[in-house]
Amino acid sequence: MTAKVKLEKKPAGLTFQDLILKFSHYWVKQGCILQQPYDVEVGAGTMHPETFLRVLGPQPYRVAYVQPSRRPADGRYGENPNRLYKHTQFQVILKPSPADVQDVYLQSLAAIGIVLKEHDIRFEEDNWESPTLGAWGIGWQVLLDGLEITQFTYFQQSGGIDLDPISVELTYGLERICAFLQDVESVYDLRWSADKKYGDIRLAEEQQFSEYSFNRSDAKAIREEFELHEKQAKELVGGFAATKGKDRERYPILPAYDHCLKCSHLFNLMDARGVISTTERAALMARVRTVACQAAAAYLEQIGGPALRREVRG
C-alpha cells in the first residue's frame, strides 16, 4: 500500500491558478496596476480599454490583467485539445517601454519556474495588427522550445493614432504556457487547482458556446444588435464635439467604446455563423474600425490630449 503511494508521482508544474498568481505577483512588483478582466466580450486583451485607450496620450502607465478572450470561430465543441472558443490571456502594458524590457520580460518566465539557460528561447519576427481597432505594432512571437508563448509588441498606433510614447504590450497565452509547465497534451487535462482540472471548470462552456455560435445563434437578431450598437456608439462619439466646459469631463466616451466592443464581438458571431460574404466582411470591419478610431480620438481629446502632451514634454 505504502509502496503504491510512493509510486504516485507528485504532479509537476504550476496549476493554472498559481500561474496567474505568479504572473500577477511578478508584474505588480514591476510597478503594474493589477487590473481585472474587462466585463464586455473581447477577442483579445488588447481590446480592454486598459490597453486600447491607455496607450494613447503621454501619461506613463503600467498595468497587468487576465483577459478571457472569445473567438467564436475558433470553438471546437471542447473536442480539440488545443483550440478554444475562449482562451485566457495575461496582458501587460508598459508605458513607456523601458530599455531593458526584454530582460524584464524574460525574468517573468524565470518567475514561473522556467530555467532560461536550459531552454531554447527566441524572439521571432511577428508584427501584430488589428484591422478592426486601427491598431498595429512591431515585434515578435516569443518561442520556448518551438512553442509560441507570448506576443511581444512595440505598439505603434492605436485607434489610428500614432503613439507617443511607445508602449510595449506583452500577451501571454496562459493555457499553452501551463500545458508546457505541466507537460499535458490536452488543455482540458490542465490542473486548474490542486483538485480541479481545466475541463471541470470550462468544458461545458466550450461545448455550449461552440454549439451556439456555429448552429444556434440567431443571425438576424445579431445583425440587428450590431446595427443598434453601432448607432449608439456613433451617436455618443458624435455628440462629444458639441459638448462644452465641465460636461466634457463626464461625457460618455467610455460607454461609446463599449458599444464598439459589442459590435466587434457581434461581428465575430456573424462570422462564425457563416452569414457574412467576403465583400461585406471587409465593409463591416471598416465600420467597426471607424467608430473605434473616433472613440480613440475623442478619448484623447477628453483626457486633455494635445494640451497635456505639451505640458508633459515641457
Place this chain on the structure above:
Amino acid sequence: MSAAKEKMIEKRVEVLLEVGCEEIPAGMLPKAEEELRANLQKLLAAENLSDGVTVETFSAPRRLVASLRGLREKQADVVNEVTGPPKTVAYDAVGEPTRAALSFAEKQGLPLKDIYIVKTPKGEYLAAKQTKRGRTAEQILQEILPRAIHDLSWPRSMTWTGIDGARFIRPIRWLVAIVNGKPLKFSFAGVTAGDITLGHRFLGKGPLRVKNFADYEKKLAANGVMVRPANRQEGISKELAAHAKRSGYRIHEDAELLKLVAYLNECPSVLEGNFDPAYLALPDEILITVMRGHQKYFAVEKRGGEVAPHFLAVINLPKDPKGLVRAGHERVLRARLADAQFFWESDQKCRLADYLPKLERVTYESRLGSYRDKVERVRAIARWLTEQWFNSGILHAHVAEADRAAELSKCDLATEMVREFTELQGIVGGLYARAQGEPDDVADAIYDHYRPVGLDDPIPRNLTGCAVALADKLDSVVGCFAVGLVPTGSSDPYALRRAALGIVKIILERKLPVSLSLSIGAAAKALLTNPPKKGVTPAQETQVVEFLLDRAKFVLREREKFGYDEVNAVFRVGADDLVDAHKRLVALKAIRKSKNFEPLAVSFKRIRNILEKSNLKKEESQAIQPDLFESPAERELFSAVRSAAARVQTEKRAGKYQEALEVIAGLRKAVDEFFEQVMVMAENEAVRKNRLALLSEILREFTTIADFSELGGEERR
C-alpha cells in the same frame, strides 16, 4: 624627415562597428549586411578615403557588424589656388600695393610676400595658395558611421521611444565603435558608442570589453556568438550531414531553410527529435509542411524518399544536456501533427465538391467576385482549351476531366487544412480528390494547377493539369486587366507576371497548339457570360496579348538563351502561336551560323531602309514587270526570288523552317550582285518603281519566318 612623413601617410587604420539590437528579423539580415557595406564604401569614397580599404560586414539576430581595414589615417591635404583682384587694381603706377592688394592678403590670412601673380585669359590677377588640411579618419568616421546606420533601409521600420525618436527595424540597445583600439565617440538613436558588447542572450557572461575585430570575434565566440553567418551555416550543414550519416537517412534538402536558420541563431546546433510513426499515414507533403512551415525543422527521408518519423531542429544553444529542449520541440510538433491529422479527417467528412458553395465567401477580387465565380470561368476556359486541342488532333485531351478538375480546383481554399497551411493550396485539393476516388488525372491536375510558380518550377505533369493551370491563369490576367489591375513596376499584387510566365512556360514546354489571342478571347467571353459578367474591350485584349508576348520574350531569352535580336526578329512577324514561334527561332538560330546568312540579313536591312526612304505607298507598289528590267542582275534576282519563293512556301507548309531559311540564304549571291550592279533609285520612274516592287516582294515573301532586318541590331528591350 620625408621618409617619416611618408610612413605616417602610409599608416593604416582598423575600425570595428557593431550595432547591437533587439532581435532583427532573420530574413532581413543578408540584405542589411550588404547595404551596410555599400553605405560605408560610398560614404568613404565621398571623403576620398576608400582607397585600399576592405569593408566586411556580418550579422546575427542581435547585431550588425562591420570590420574596416586599410583605412588611411587622414585625408590628403588639398591645395587650392584663390584668385583676387586684377594686377592693375592691386598695384599703383609705381608698383606699390594698393588697398585692394592688402585686403586680399589679409582675407587669405597670408603676408603679402606669399601673394603672387597669375596669368589668365582675362589678364593678370593676384593669387594665393590655400591648403585645406585633410581631416583625420577619426573625425570622418564620427560623421559617417551614424550615417551608414541611419541610411539602412528596412521594409517596415519602427520607433521605440516616440514620434520624434529614431526609426530602425528593432530597438538599438548598444553600439560598439573602435578605431585602432580606441573607442570612437558618437551617438545614434540615443545610444552612445563605446567598446562594450554583449554575447549570447543566455550564454554570454555579461558585458565584454573589446579592442578590435579579431578580439571581438574571439570574445564573442567564447560567449556563445559566431559572428560570421557563413561559419554558422557551414556548422549547421556539417551537423545535419553527420546526423544523416549516423541514422542512415537523408535530409530533405532545403537551401532556403538552411540559410534562414543560419541567420536565426547566434549559436546554432542541431537537435534530433522523433514523432509518432502513426502520423506517417498523413501525406508526405503535409508532414514536411508542418515541420518546415511553422517549426523550421528539416524533414528526414528514408532511402526511397518517403518521410521518416524524425526531424532535425536547429536551436540557439550548443547542447541540450537534459533533453528538455528536445522534449519541448517534440511536444509542439505532436500538437501540430495532431492538428493536421484532425484537419485531414474533419475536412474529409464531406466531399471536395461540397466545399463549392463555401467558395462564395472567399473573395478573389472585389470586382471579379468570389472564388466560386472564378471556378465557373476557369471551367469554361478549360473546356474551350481541351476542345481546341482535341479538334487539332490531341486525342487524349479530355473535356470532361478538365471540366471536373477545374470545378474542384479551388475547393481546398475552404478547407481547414489550407486555411492553416496556405502554402499547400492545390496540393491538399489534389490529395483529397485522390483519397475520395476522383480519377488520377483529375487529382493530379488539381494538385498541380498552381504550377509553374517560377521560371524553374515544373509545369503540371498531365494535359488536364495544363488545361486547368492555363485556364486559371488566363482568367486571372484577363480579369485583372479588365478591371484595371495592370502590374506596374514592383507592384503586382495578383502576381500576374508570374501567371503570364506560367502560361508561356506551359504552352512552350508542353508544345500546345494555343492561339494566344483566341484563348484571351475565350477568357474574355467567360468573364462576360459568367459573373461578374464583365466585358473586356478590344484594347484590353490587345494589352493582354502584349503582356503575354513580353513574358514569352523573357522566357525565350532567359531560359532558352536566344538572343534579343533573334527573339525580336521572330516576334516581329507574329508569335500568336508560341510553339510555332519557337520552332522558327530554333531554325533561325541554326541558320545564323551559316556563312551566307548574316550578310543576307544586312541586305534585308538595306532593303527595308530603301523602301522606307522611297516613301513608296502600298497602293503605288505595282506588279513586277520583267520587261522593265535593264540589267542581267535584276533578271537574275527576279528569277531566283520566284523559284525560291515557291520552295520556301513548300518547306514552310511542312514546318521545315530551317530548310526554308536555307533556301532564303541561297539568295545571297543574287542579292549581292543586284546591289553591286543596279542602282535602285533610277531616274526613270517606271524602272525605279519596278525595282522597288521587286524589293517589296523579297521582303514580303521572305520575312514570314522572321524579320531579318532585326538581326544584329542593338539589343532592344
